[in-house]
Amino acid sequence: MTLELAVRWAEIILGVAIFQQSLELLRGLAWEKTLGLVRAGLAILLMLGFQPLLIELALLGTAAVLISRYRGPYNGGSDTMTLLVLLCLCLSHLAPTRYWQEIALGYLAIQLTLSYFQSGWVKLVNAQWRSGEALQQVFALSAYPVSNAVREWAQKPGLLWVMTWAVIAFELLFPLALLNQTMLFIALFIAGLFHLANACLFGLNRFFWIWPAAYPVIIWFQQRMMEIM
Template sequence: MSFDTALRLTECLMALAIIQQSLEHRATERRGTWMFLLRIALCLWLLMGLMPGAALACLFATSLALLHRFQGPYNGGSDKMTLLILTCLTAARLAPERYAELAFAYLGAQLMLSYFVSGWIKVINPEWRSGRALADVFRFSAYPVSEGLRALAHRPRMLWLGGWAVMLLELAFPLALLHPLALMAALTLTAAFHFANACLFGLNRFFWIWLGAYPSILWLQSRLIG
């Protein structure tokens, strides 16, 4: 995948994710929606591909305004990833040409670390190693989990296997950079993991925005081993 193709694909995927986030806010909150309407308009501008650097700079400004408005990320980890992608894309478009690839490579590296660090934090936690942490997710989670799914908390062997499968996938993710087929397999599995979280817990924002960063690591791998 070429640099220009990966950069443009990331811009489009991020724009669609921000539109989804903004529409979600509009459906649940009526105050201060003008900022989210502005972000939708800026994303449509970005999707058209006209002066993408300017569109990204304006989106970055609205993100800073939202950080001030909500005293931090509006929706936790998904907003942090959104801001990371937006920052790297803005730098790639507006920085001197010799730094553009470096900014985009930083995004790919951070995506890799997001999985590895998550796996490391889990594996050093005895509750995750025993399966209790995952059982508590189903037993006490405030997310809209059905009663049928809550019953999974009483299946410790399955949850132990599921927890270790997730931890091993996240810890082994950096090794996928060694071969294109391995990376495609790893990205398919992590996308399935995010999709499962969206279906089970309603974490739909994570699914769309993490997928938006995938072109960066595909390009990074081709740059490293090509």
């Protein structure tokens, strides 16, 4: 995948993610509805590829408004990842040379890799996660409106222990996928299924689009890394 194609695909998926996020604001106060409509319109233009640099700068401006209003990311990790992808893509357009374009996108790819690895490491050093108790509490005490069938999974500690260690192992081993293109495609497919499962089970739908927005970039990065090596 070329750098240009990776950026285009990343912008399309990012546009979908921001459009989805913007719809949430339409249920808020008048100024939130207005901002939501503005962001939704900008997201559509980004998907269409219309003046991506200007659109991304405008989206960064609206993000700054939200951060100022809520004194931090509006929705935690998904908003933080949105800002990271948006900023790196914007920097890739502002970069004066190809070298600095690659630096901006390479940083995004490394941060995506670390996001999985760090998540696995945090679970590994936490006794409640190692025992499966943490995941059991997630199913039993989720604040999201999940079904009773999903909550019943909390009564299956053996299954949750296996699921916990499967997630920990995958997240810790994710960086190794950079060593082989086939391994990377498999890892990204599994990661995408993981985000989809979280969206279906717990309503964490924001994560399903924003993490894959960086996938085209990491695919380019892996290919570029193999060329250098």
